Amino acid sequence: MTNSLAFPVMFNTANNGVAVYEGNKSVVNRTRLLFLTEPTELYNAPTFGVGLKRYLFQYNNENTKAMIQDRMKEQLSLYEPCCDAQATEFSDGLLFTGSGNKMTQDFNRLEMTVALHTVFGDTAVVDFTDLQAIIDHANS
Secondary structure (H helix, E strand, C coil): CCEEECCCCCEECCCCEECEEECHHHHHHHHHHHHHCCCCCCCCCCCCCCCHHHHCCCCCCHHHHHHHHHHHHHHHHHHCCCEEEEEEEECCCCCCCCCCCCCCCCCCCCCEEEEEEECCCCEEEEEECCHHHHHHHHHC
């Protein structure tokens, strides 16, 4: 099994300790950090990170999807030993979720679901249902 700190809520004040994820939840947590980290953001590891933030306002086309998927597989093969990077599956990523009503703030959001095949013999799912909200939360 594998463990990782429960980022961004690492400290468990109720038990006066550090929160830790185990198994698939740990893999999903580390993978989410890998996907959201911008390259050169981590000191002494300039190649670490996919940098999904840079794709937020890109065109919704097959090229952009392919770039994101290739970058994710490359980073998973380098930095996540608990999953099979080449067996990674993607939803129909970069979904346009707009509606005719411009008053709602749900237009042109990047939504993506990634299925990771772990070394434990099962599948972990990383869900970015609202990437903009996730990035805003991580920056605050």
